[in-house]
Amino acid sequence: MQTLTIFTDISLEGETKDLLVNNVAPHGIIWGGKKGSLISLKSETAPALADADIAFGQPGVSEIFATSHLRWVHLSSAGYTRYDTAEFCKMAKDRKLALTTSSSVYAEPCAEHLFSFMLAQVRRLPAALKTRNDFAKASRHQLRSTSTTLQGQSVVILGFGTIARHLIELLRPFNMKIVAMRRQPKGDESVSTITPKELLPALANADHVVNLLPGNDDSSRFMAGPQFAAMKRGAAFYNIGRGTTVDQDALNEALHSGQVSAAWLDVTEPEPLPADHPLLSAPNCFITPHVGGGHANESEMLVRHFLENFRRFLNEDSLLDRVF
Amino acid sequence: MQTLTIFTDISLEGETKDLLVNNVAPHGIIWGGKKGSLISLKSETAPALADADIAFGQPGVSEIFATSHLRWVHLSSAGYTRYDTAEFCKMAKDRKLALTTSSSVYAEPCAEHLFSFMLAQVRRLPAALKTRNDFAKASRHQLRSTSTTLQGQSVVILGFGTIARHLIELLRPFNMKIVAMRRQPKGDESVSTITPKELLPALANADHVVNLLPGNDDSSRFMAGPQFAAMKRGAAFYNIGRGTTVDQDALNEALHSGQVSAAWLDVTEPEPLPADHPLLSAPNCFITPHVGGGHANESEMLVRHFLENFRRFLNEDSLLDRVF
Secondary structure (H helix, E strand, O other): OOOOEEEEOOOOOHHHHHHHHHHHOOOEEEEOOOOOOOOOOOOOOOHHHHHOOEEEEOOOHHHHHHOOOOOEEEEOOOOOHHHOOHHHHHHHHHHOOEEEOOHHHHHHHHHHHHHHHHHHHHOOHHHHHHHOOOOOHHHHHHHHHHOOOOOOOEEEEEOOOHHHHHHHHHHHHHOOEEEEEOOOOOOOOOOEEEOHHHHHHHHOOOOEEEEOOOOOOOOOOOEOHHHHHHOOOOEEEEEOOOHHHEOHHHHHHHHHHOOEEEEEEOOOOOOOOOOOOHHHHOOOEEEOOOOOOOOOOHHHHHHHHHHHHHHHHHOOOOOOOEOO | OOOOEEEEOOOOOHHHHHHHHHHHOOOEEEEOOOOOOOOOOOOOOOHHHHHOOEEEEOOOHHHHHHOOOOOEEEEOOOOOHHHOOHHHHHHHHHHOOEEEOOHHHHHHHHHHHHHHHHHHHHOOHHHHHHHOOOOOHHHHHHHHHHOOOOOOOEEEEEOOOHHHHHHHHHHHHHOOEEEEEOOOOOOOOOOEEEOHHHHHHHHOOOOEEEEOOOOOOOOOOOEOHHHHHHOOOOEEEEEOOOHHHEOHHHHHHHHHHOOEEEEEEOOOOOOOOOOOOHHHHOOOEEEOOOOOOOOOOHHHHHHHHHHHHHHHHHHOOOOOOEOO
């Protein structure tokens, strides 16, 4: 058996490190990157990548181009924006380099994070937690009479990847009207599907618009003035994909006019936003600092997911979460 | 056909009022109570109750005793604490007076409200919304590494009424280990069931303890020192039933010691809590002001539920949400 060399720039310690080392043996590991950079998108790739057959983590794009015998890159993130270029794709095709992501690892926490946003929105959680122990009739009445339930409400989901499919399963018991937008519907989706061209009329019927689009040239500022204007007045907007997919000035305007009643954002562009950014003072703009995929067992889950794909790689089975 | 007289002390306006009036005709309505008291537990019952065959709202207990031909009381609340006495029960039995609640109306908003608490807890929503745009490594790392998902976690639900059953359906896609405590398990429950005597060991295995108990003599301070001590260290506690079912001093201690990592309370005793109450400054004590059942269409839903029961009453069918 040929002994493979796995480069990784993710930071592992104790049992999780042992888990990786013991389960890839006799194949070897080259440790690179900065301490603690579990999913940093900016980690620097050690020159050691040149010696690797497999990379697990966030190897730099130019460093990948510079390698000669790298056969598979397994990203430690769900997103793959900086690898999603025609140039990279062509190189990967020519060299038969596989690219996979950790999207399955992040699907559950991201879907639950988004779902926590939706329930907090209908139950008016930020206002209710702030009102707290204030039983003045006006504040309680205002809360009760503006709270709703997801039951029977409608949602448009932009994107139909792992997170979307997971979210749809979580939403099942709520009997929502679910429409998913997909670049190329395949007819095997479990919900009603539309193409991007059919989006505007669909937005007019949705109480919730959930943006899960990945960041790439096609999705740049996908949600802009016309899209927010097409939404049902007072609907809520959510983004847990990439900040680049939203025209944030247009969103800010829509929040100020009340066209969009609330925005729940786990991602912005840039991250963090500059301290004087208008979204930080826009009404009902709820922001979490890109923690949607976070999980107490994140590093262990990343390693287990890599190990499953490594097993598949050795057996020449189809890889999970494969981009190309 | 005998023309019945329906007393109601709930405040209705416009279309919702017409909905009730038109659908009970030719039976008549006597309007009592104070304007705006949709579900107030303290509304005063007009003397007019004496003339009624049916009461819809929150008729006073002593006023009900004083009536002679009242046959059915349909409460506009899910709770029925003040009617839940041996004395009232005996009187109702002797006089063949039926008591029903609006619990079905509140089951969905209450279940979703509780569910929003659980998801906010695992996704650390209060801290994440506060951290907001702060990408300092320490705060983000702390958030990500303490966030979890409901997937595979365990929950003990105290009480097995309409809200519990509804909540269990919502939890299905999360593959949680669900145990429900019921005074008298009937064997037809859709989840694993325990009696109150079996509670302490069950608490030791639960990541979430959800209290849905109604307020009565049996449930008074049901969750006290020994129960909180029996919980898995760091588990979360939720209450959307009645504040009286919790020993709040014991809860406060458990929050301070970290035995209970967070409390999510939609109900307290009294409501509101006095401004200097220790729970108001206890760590991770998240309070909403008894709004769990709130819904934008609450009054319409209450009327529709009453009308369905009124139809059943006329046809001598079994009444929905019947207490006795």
